[in-house]
Amino acid sequence: MSVAEANAPALRRPVTSQQRWGRIGIYAFLGVMTVFFLLPLYVMIVTSLKTMDEIRLGQIFALPVQPTLEAWATAWSSACTGLDCTGLRIGFWNSVQILIPSVILSILLGALNGYALSFWKVRGANLLFACLLLGAFMPYQVFIYPLVRFYAQAGIYGSLPGIVLTHVIFGMPVMTLLFRNYYSGLPTELFKAARVDGAGFWAIFFTIILPMSVPITIVAVIMQVTAIWNDFLLGLVFAGRENLPMTVQLNNIVNTTTGERAYNVNMAATILTSLVPLAVYLGSGRWFVRGIASGAVKG
């Protein structure tokens, strides 16, 4: 932080009134923008704490008169998604079950690919990698139907392994790129020394490369956790009725109810669904920024 501040344009000339107005303008702009960005979150939180009677008054910005967590309890355990009225908790555990193997597998494969691509000469590897990267830009709709047919043939359509495999497939371009870029920045002397000592492909990977990969793995975990948790389309198509992730359940709760909408329950459900990525974001601080920055296709 201190280094960053030192690098910022320090405009420490005597303060003129024009500059004072400039400062006021800066804070006014940032303040208005903060309100714009925080307002939806505020509205969601207060709405989730209100009763429906209070919501019907139509004062979306008002604080709840008698705050209650009833809507949260309903959202978690008894809100209806279509025919089932078991709340979001099912979706939450589904998402956890999808998330853990998907994150681990995609990161392991990404690290392995990145390592093989940056330290070993494998014929045709760069062409493969180029195709993979190009795939990262394509809309999922191009791949979805044939994949559904493949999965059906293999008997994994609509199953947990199916959705995990899907996340591994579509996470691979970014993960591979991330680790490849990181490894190409490591000193090759280490690698060469290990080879002179007779270490082979796997020995080098497990004893030298993996231990050095901690920082980039943190970035990878942040990226994959948020991406997989927030996924909707892949979960909708590949997970099957039994394994629908939380995002799909949330949309079902909100958008398929008949009769009057329970906005307080909907908003509680929406907040519950975003708790995991929000916690990742708030907990990881600038690692999150580093994650999106290095997730960019720039290699």
Added chain:
Amino acid sequence: MQTAQLTRHMRRNTAAYLALLPMAAIVVFAYLGTMAWSVRLSFTSSRMLPRNDFVGFDQYAQLFGTSRWLTSLENFVFIAIFFLAICFVLGTLLAIFIDQNVRAEGLFRTAFLYPYAMSFVVTGLMWQWILNPDLGIERTMRNLGFSDFVLDWVVNSDTVLYAVVLATVWHGAGLVMALLLAGLRGIDTDLWKATRIDGIPLWRAYAFIILPILRPMIITSLVLLSISIVKMYDLIIAMTNGGPGTASEVPAKFIMDNLFERANIGLATAASTTMLVTVLLIIAPVLYSQYLGKKGTTA
């Protein structure tokens, strides 16, 4: 001696080939194979089940005679242009303002970027609620005495796209801010001193000296935003479900509907092939100029 070296070399390479096998399989089957199959299907008369006939460009002719598809293309262009332009301008302004040695910088950064951590489903549901004319901002303003206040964007087919752009900008502007702020922090203090000695006004320094230096960050953020907008499906599903009518239909949704609900595989794959070709035409020059035009940018 020589044979020993040779066998060791081979064993080493075998391991590297083996390690890249999953990636090769995924590229060949999940990316290239599915892409090719989608393109192939678009030249068949497949409806509910894939057929193996060849009908030339019939599906494409039908596709571009379908008003719903044309609407979704128009909507997509509208959303993409306004989303990218507003995100870029707003994100850049936020980054520049935060860079003026403001207090509580961490608070501002957190407030501007947290939406990016949340899913599009959550974003869509949030804004659907706030813009809901019955109980949202419109009703609140009317209750306050502004009886003619109108903010019915989500339910008005003439303005629903503004609502979509608003929600996407809220979600994505922080990304531009974060990436550009990181870039601004990397700028040499000497450069700032030089512009001050030359008496260049601050805004000119940003517009003509600093932003051109930040070109890589700008391109990165625009590429990331473009990828998300091409893939955008969840936000529309959650916020408007394409409505009212077909007023907020997008290509990604058109394809999904035709694949899974309308049993129109030929038409859907013709649409996804159109997306594929469009993305290729746009991405290829960017990739070329970024990675092949100038060498040595790889980390």
